Amino acid sequence: MRRALTFDIGGTKIYHTIIDENGSIIGDIEKYHTPKSLEEIKTIILNAVKKYENEVDTIGISTAGAVNNENTRVISSTGNLVSNYREFDFQSISKLPVYVENDANCAAWAEYEIGASKNCPYSVMITLGTGVGGGIIINNKIYKGKSGAAGEMHFKMYSDKRRKCTCGAYDCFEAYASGTGLKKTAEEMSGNPDITTYDVVEGADKGNQLMKDILAKWQKHITLGIIGLANIFDPDCIVLSGSMAQFVDTKEVEKEVNNEIVTTKTSIRLATAGNYSGMIGAGLLAIKSLEG
Amino acid sequence: MRRALTFDIGGTKIYHTIIDENGSIIGDIEKYHTPKSLEEIKTIILNAVKKYENEVDTIGISTAGAVNNENTRVISSTGNLVSNYREFDFQSISKLPVYVENDANCAAWAEYEIGASKNCPYSVMITLGTGVGGGIIINNKIYKGKSGAAGEMHFKMYSDKRRKCTCGAYDCFEAYASGTGLKKTAEEMSGNPDITTYDVVEGADKGNQLMKDILAKWQKHITLGIIGLANIFDPDCIVLSGSMAQFVDTKEVEKEVNNEIVTTKTSIRLATAGNYSGMIGAGLLAIKSLEG
Known part of the structure; x- marks a missing residue:
């Protein structure tokens, strides 16, 4: 072997x-x-x-x-x-x-070969960590575009310059869906500049309503971003990976996405390749x- | 033959x-x-x-x-x-x-075979008419996704439910970049519910500042949408077609897009296949x- x-x-x-x-x-x-x-x-x-x-x-x-x-x-x-x-x-x-x-x-590719998107010719993987990464599988191959740089999850969540992204532009999906994005949303909604993502997920887990609302707002942005990707790619599935993915209610996101897209139903899954x-x-x- | x-x-x-x-x-x-x-x-x-x-x-x-x-x-x-x-x-x-x-x-496909995206393995075509259509060429083939429905230009311009789209959802690219979207932007900016897209393009052409601002706002939404598509697809070019495409300053859009994307430079072109x-x-x- x-x-x-x-x-x-x-x-x-x-x-x-x-x-x-x-x-x-x-x-x-x-x-x-x-x-x-x-x-x-x-x-x-x-x-x-x-x-x-x-x-x-x-x-x-x-x-x-x-x-x-x-x-x-x-x-x-x-x-x-x-x-x-x-x-x-x-x-x-x-x-x-x-x-x-x-x-x-x-x-x-690991998800495609041995993980959550196995046997899916068309999928989009979104890595939710400090930032956001993207990997697109099309026709059982990694999609790289003309230069190799494709799959950058920098598309707009707003068009009126609200939040700066690490890429230098404003209001990219990364600036809302990442861990950094969750912290920023938490700062805005709590008024506390020192709040951490840990405070949010821990607080939400303990039933604190504000923390639950912050987490829901973060998940809403992820849902809206996925709706765009599903309409563009009509993929078999969308896989969420990275350290922040565990805080997403994939069942709820899947329901909202399939309720809104104009393409055919897709599946939202957590990564399993580790x-x-x-x-x-x-x-x-x-x-x-x-x-x- | x-x-x-x-x-x-x-x-x-x-x-x-x-x-x-x-x-x-x-x-x-x-x-x-x-x-x-x-x-x-x-x-x-x-x-x-x-x-x-x-x-x-x-x-x-x-x-x-x-x-x-x-x-x-x-x-x-x-x-x-x-x-x-x-x-x-x-x-x-x-x-x-x-x-x-x-x-x-x-x-x-016509643009790919005989028009503006000839010899481009990777391109996105956006048809700007009453609505917005999309056609994606990947690796010299039409990209259709798992069911055939891919390429729907329904991704978000805002995440806070401002404008309803024909698809039933809110704030899709189509709702801002289409002719209908231009009319809606014109209504909002002029306060006149009877304003037409003709009023806007004619007025802008004659130097009316408000009409120029309305057209610029419409073009800005198109630019921001294209930035997302360019970051996702890293395409050789993006082709604008349809009855409204003639009102887009493609040189200016190209400059703004290439200034902001994290992928490699792309080209914004008007359709030529008629x-x-x-x-x-x-x-x-x-x-x-x-x-x-």
């Missing part, structure tokens, strides 16, 4: 492990803080490659940032990573084939690409 | 003509008011088939309403057409192959499907 050494390179952490062609994690999961220089990032990766490359057939890399259509390099600047990250020639790390893909796309779905997806993509 | 008899079946008019495999119109363009019963619609079509089927290789039908992925029948209810239109078995009209596709998708792009697209799709 083929195996991949697979990495997840994020703004704060780097992970690596080994997976097999079924998507099972068969190695230790090793974890590092993301260093501040490209050379140090490379050192972590090269050490792992040196240690494990004889045990695997290929190398997969799930990374922050948009990845080109050839799956060889990062094409966007990623605020969370070192500024010269785009110069990283991933193929230089090993004589084995190296397959690079954006982390949200990798996670969507916390390491980025690494699993990258590894599976790397193994798949060996087939040519 | 292969030829298609091709129809455009809309809520108010039915057209038919003959096109060749280059997309050139080589027949007379015949026009009818859309009758009030399915039987009368069929009669118009059957008369044309009887008259022309010996001169062509296939039959294309561009129709209002979502069309299934097999391109054989309409799957959605279309408010503008007779209620039993979905029962229409299009293949029954002729022994020749009959290829059916949604009118916005047909128009997008008023009969629906028929041309349907005919070209019908001819293409003969190739298997």
